[in-house]
Amino acid sequence: MAAMADLIILKLGGSVITDKAGNGGVDYARINELAREIAERKNIFPIIVHGAGSCGHPEAKEHHIHMGLDANNKAGIFITHRAVCGLNDAVVNALRASGVESVGIHPLDACTAKNGRLISFQCGQIELLVRHGIVPVLHGDVVMDEDKGVCIVSGDQLISYLASHIRAKRIGLATDVAGLLQNGSVVRRITPESVKNLDISSSGSVDVTGGMKGKIDELLLLSEKGIESNIFHVSRVGDFLDGRDHGGTVVAER
Incomplete structure (x- = not known):
């Protein structure tokens, strides 16, 4: 079994596993490459979370799902969820083909929100999966x-x-x-204090979740709880998994 002390959360951005500016294009080659990177590390069983990219954002925008539910957009729940589940299947299938036992976890089935923020999510099954060497794969939903x-x-x-x-x-x-x-260079460290001096814009492509600004906002919330996070180029996933310098940004309390 994997020790919980070794638990790693790895997010695969929607922009790296799909053509985010396109219409539902899945980058199977990139997903297969990432699956092989994870499979090579026999003692690491991460929780994987992936974005929706072009498999979900356009559907959510078309049906105004990010603005709430009304009498006219109920079908958007199914249509958007189906799109992100298709991408989740692609990630899970690639991991399993590479020899990584994994299973998809769909937030629509397990979560509840209030005014756009999660208020409930039973995490016990995720911990048990990791303890038994099975990789849970979650997604924006x-x-x-x-x-x-x-x-x-x-x-x-x-x-x-x-x-x-x-x-x-x-x-x-x-x-x-x-x-x-910033100005073409990587900001190596961000804190709740230093972020005030940075210009962080939202994504330029179709994105109903805030792009880079949304990422930083969420990670700053974690930093206030003393939890560090890392943002890096997808080509450096192996470095991150192995605990080496990934050349990217660390978001931390101080």
Whole structure:
């Protein structure tokens, strides 16, 4: 069994496993490459969370799911959830083909939100899966919301919630950039104090969850609880998993 002290949360950004500016294009080659990276590390059983990219964001925007539920957009729950589940299947299938026992966990089935923020998520099954050497694969999803009827919960918010409720050793976000960039250079460290001097914009492509700004906002919430996070280019996943310098950004309390 894997020790919980070794638990790692790895987020695969939607922009690195799909053509985020396109229409549902899954990057199977990249997903297979990432699955092989994880499979090579026989003693690491991460919790994997992936974004929706072009498999979910366009559907959510078209049906205004991020604005809540009304009489006209109920079908958007199924349509958006189906899109993100298809991507989740692709990630799980690639991991299993590489020899990694894994299973998809769908937030729509397990979570409840209130005004866009998660308020309940039974994490016990995730801890048990990891303890038995099985990799849980979660994803950004449609979630029922007590106030809005429905909302979108990003992969970044899932990370924030999970890391607050499960003792994770390390948290890493693999993206299509080397970290948070300012004037072409990577900002190596961000704290709640230093972020005030940074210009962080939202994603330029279709994104109903806030892009890089959404990531930093969630990770700063974790930093206030003393939990460090890492943002790095997807090509450095192996470095992160092995505990080496990934050349990216660390978000920390100080």
